[in-house]
Amino acid sequence: MDPLKLENQLCFPLYVAAKEVVRKYTPLLQELNLTYTQYIAMLVLWEEKEIRIKDLGDKLYLDSGTLTPLLKKLEKLGYIERKRSKSDERNVSVSLTKNGIMLKNKAEVIPQQIASCINLSEEEAVSLYQLLVKVINQTR
Amino acid sequence: MDPLKLENQLCFPLYVAAKEVVRKYTPLLQELNLTYTQYIAMLVLWEEKEIRIKDLGDKLYLDSGTLTPLLKKLEKLGYIERKRSKSDERNVSVSLTKNGIMLKNKAEVIPQQIASCINLSEEEAVSLYQLLVKVINQTR
DNA sequence: TAAAATATAATTGTATACAATTAAAATGGA
């Protein structure tokens, strides 16, 4: 058993699966003018209404180097607004515009479309989810 | 159960786990002057000695848009050679240099180092592997 | 309180990813 063989690597199918699933999102998200990363940022905003970039980064496991340009794009698209906090000027918060709120309707169909092409049983999906969470918690 | 909640998304922990595990590789691979993507390309070459870019792309799920600049970097580092096939000039093959072959020794320690920080049981690792393969096969 | 430390977003630089296109070579069918 050679640990340097590609097929003996656990990380490689993880890397490929993530890449390929994200790629599945691409044509669906194009209808909303979003990329996958922009989409998960919108997911958070549809829950939170308003959030500091710092907290958004903690949730998405992304830093300002990724988020700053991404959020500027979402702002240019008219989905969000950015504003610097008055009480602590280090913080910038983002919040939904009317268009951003409305976009949620168009997004409703996406999870089902993805689920139907991933096509795991309920038990498999739960099991995969739990294993991934375990991996994530150990890499922190 | 809101399917648009971040925590109800299967893809999101998949995306994060892949990202974070790849990030774990980064400091280890720096010792070899490699990035993760360059590393998996080297894994294939340590098995195959020589391979067409097309076949390498099929194995790694990457296209020439990613591989061409990446392989040029590996060539510049002195780990591989690129040469166009004489019998079919559309094909370019890559093969290991002496330095590329020797690099394998330095890489031997990496799988164990990663395994120890992912820290899943044997059964969990097998289960995760199989679920990921299932996902990959369904996204093709 | 003044200096040091910390926190935050933005910037810079490097390396993917990938869709779409291009260019060259090879193949197949009329």
Place this chain on the structure above:
DNA sequence: TCCATTTTAATTGTATACAATTATATTTTA
């Protein structure tokens, strides 16, 4: 054979990721 199709790598353009640095603002501490 000749032309349309296919195959392949390279190129182009856009969008991440992330380490490292920078610039401000805030908090802590001596």
